[in-house]
Amino acid sequence: MHIIKLNAIDSTNTYLRQLSASKAIEDFTVVVAKHQTKGRGQMGTQWNVQDAKNLTMSVFKDITGVDVERNFYISIAVSLAVFEALKSLNVEKLSIKWPNDILSENKKIAGILIENVIKQNRLQASIIGIGINVNQIEFENLPKASSLQLMSGRFFELDEVMITVLQKLEYFFELLQKNSFSTLKAQYEEHLFRKNKPSTFKDMEGNMFSGYIKGVSNSGNLQVLLEDEIIKEFDLKEITLLY
CATH class of the missing domain: 2.30.30.100 (SH3 type barrels.)
Structure with a gap:
């Protein structure tokens, strides 16, 4: 696992995508930035965070063994990895809001943006952007946002959160590579926000x-x-x- 740490960047996903397009990079290459000027979320939304208080990173993942029709299982694996990482850090009342926002007590604490590289209708790689609100305690005009510190009452080391997420990513991508689709889907649906309500x-x-x-x-x-x-x-x- 190769980790690239940057002070400031427009978007870790953009940086990693451009890097992977210019040269061959190893599986699980990680780019993490203290400050992101143009962080992106689902449907073109912006992900705004305070400097050095939150985790903003992107991960390059080789997914050549995944069938293109199963591409949503990449999102499932990443959602479960972040969910289980935060659970192991004793963040409570977690759920996954479809398709891949992570909530604690109905407040958004993490977002995921996955950009797949497809060639000749075959999946090649995923650029997995993960943003986690860690130690930020004020969210102006964002009533549905919160952070790990606000939800748990304690300060977190960003590197601790990052390493925990990366370990869980490796575990869930192993399940994906073993074609454990039913296991992944069952776990994902078990944690779905407002399921059966x-x-x-x-x-x-x-x-x-x-x-x-x-x-x-x-x-x-x-x-x-x-x-x-x-x-x-x-x-x-x-x-x-x-x-």
């Missing part, structure tokens, strides 16, 4: 509706039980879970 959703037109989260499909769609007892699947662009 009455929830409110908003569609692309802004219409709100109610349903129960039942699980995810192999392609990563959210499976929701609607009022007419029909289970419907939604992808990330079609639906927003309100809470």
Whole structure:
């Protein structure tokens, strides 16, 4: 495992993607930055963090053995790795908000952005961006955000959090490489935020509706039980879970 530490960078994902495009890099190469000026989240959102108080890193992972139709299992493996890492650091009341936000007591404490490299319809590598709110205690205009320190009441060493996450990533990617899809999916669904609870959703037109989260499909769609007892699947662009 090769770890590259930077003081400041626009985006660790962008840096690592450009690095991997320019030369061959070893599996599990990690880029970690004290400050990110253009950190990105899902759907083009920005990930804003205070300098040196949070963990912002990206990991290069060789995924040549994973079938392209199983690409959501990469997201499952990473979500579980972050979930289990934070659990081992005694952060409580954790859940995974579909597709891969990590919550503690319904507050977002970690986000994941995965960018896959695909050539000739085959997965080659993943650039896995992980942002964890660690020791930041103020989140202006972000009422749904929190941090490990706020949720646990103690200060964390960033390197400790990073190493714990990387160890869990290695474990869950081993499961993925062994094609343990049912095990990974079962664990992921077990920790899904608001699973089997009455929830409110908003569609692309802004219409709100109610349903129960039942699980995810192999392609990563959210499976929701609607009022007419029909289970419907939604992808990330079609639906927003309100809470």
